[in-house]
Amino acid sequence: GESVGLHLPTLSVQEGDNSIINCAYSNSASDYFIWYKQESGKGPQFIIDIRSNMDKRQGQRVTVLLNKTVKHLSLQIAATQPGDSAVYFCAENSAGNTGKLIFGQGTTLQVKP
Amino acid sequence: KAGVTQTPRYLIKTRGQQVTLSCSPISGHRSVSWYQQTPGQGLQFLFEYFSETQRNKGNFPGRFSGRQFSNSRSEMNVSTLELGDSALYLCASRPHENTEAFFGQGTRLTVV
Numbered sequence: 001g002e003s004v005g006l007h008l009p010t011l012s013v014q015e016g017d018n019s020i021i022n023c024a025y026s027n028s029a030s031d032y033f034i035w036y037k038q039e040s041g042k043g044p045q046f047i048i049d050i051r052s053n054m055d056k057r058q059g060q061r062v063t064v065l066l067n068k069t070v071k072h073l074s075l076q077i078a079a080t081q082p083g084d085s086a087v088y089f090c091a092e093n094s095a096g097n098t099g100k101l102i103f104g105q106g107t108t109l110q111v112k113p
Numbered sequence: 114k115a116g117v118t119q120t121p122r123y124l125i126k127t128r129g130q131q132v133t134l135s136c137s138p139i140s141g142h143r144s145v146s147w148y149q150q151t152p153g154q155g156l157q158f159l160f161e162y163f164s165e166t167q168r169n170k171g172n173f174p175g176r177f178s179g180r181q182f183s184n185s186r187s188e189m190n191v192s193t194l195e196l197g198d199s200a201l202y203l204c205a206s207r208p209h210e211n212t213e214a215f216f217g218q219g220t221r222l223t224v225v
Contacts, residue, residue, distance in 0.1 A: 032211045043117075043203050043216035044156075051211075089156065093211060098168045099146045099161025101205075101214060106155060 012110040019080045021107045023073040023090035030092040034101065035064060035075045039086045047075070047088075077109075085111045115140065117217035119204050125223045131192040134220045138185050138206030145187040146214060147179060150201040159202075162187055194224045 013019045025033070031052040036044035050057045050064045050073075057064050063076040073090050087108050091101040118137040126132050138145050147159040158171040162181035179189040185206075191198055201221050205214035 034213055036216075041218075043205075043218050046213045046215060049213050091156075095211070098210065099144055099163065099207070100158045100169050100171070101146070101148075101156075102158070103148075103156035 009105070010108045010110065012112060013080050015080060015082060015111055015113050017080055019075075019077040019084070019109060021075045021077075021088050021090075021109065023075075023104050025071050025073060025090070025092050025102075025104075027092060027094055027102070028068075028071065029096075030094045030102075032093040032095075033064070033066060033073050034091045034093075035062075035073075036089045036091060036103075037084075037086045038089065038106070044089060080109075080111050082111050082113060085109055117204055117206050117215055119202075119217035119220050121220060122218065123221045123223075125225060126194050127225055128194055128196060130194050131190060132194060132222060133188055133190045134202055134204075134222070136187045136189075136204030136206075136217060138187070138204075139208075139215055142206035142208050142215075143185050144207045144210070145181055145185065146205045146207075147187070147189050148203045148205065149173070150203055150219070151199075156203070159189065191222075196224050198222065199224045 034049040035047040038044045048059045048064050061078045065074045087106045089106045090104045120135045144163045146161040150156045161169040165181045176192045181187045201219045203219045205216045207214045
């Protein structure tokens, strides 16, 4: 079925290191992208978003990069902390596909103390 | 400001029964979407409602239905439950089109 794909199912990093989580999307018409974090037993939590007219957006300790040429999205987390351990999902939305987010399969981030 | 509230949090039903799940969006949000999350299929879009109208629907059988009330609260119903319907059902609300969707904690449905 349709999906936004993620390159790695699990990413293990040392506390304090930077993390990079990647995502490949398939719909070139997608114009809005979101990264979510999901902790065990909770719903997805919004981290950061980016629109297709941008290629980079920064938040607090997080940066999202968008490469429309190769349909690739990445989430960079600076100085990764134990509290960052969770499953991370990228999601895409296209104009006209009202209210529908297409999610990737998710990457599990494990932070080692 | 209260977040998205879903009730109940947990539910156990028997095959063949039906179930109704409830979602109260963030105050002022008129768009409500529903998603099914399973280990095998991930997060799959069910449907989206705006101002009491279904605007979009995912690839799920007709046993899955929903509605939205004038106060933007939404319900989804699954009839003739199957074992494969066991999942976490998530509701999300958003203030406008193409903005971030805020998710509730979900309802964990187990069909036995």
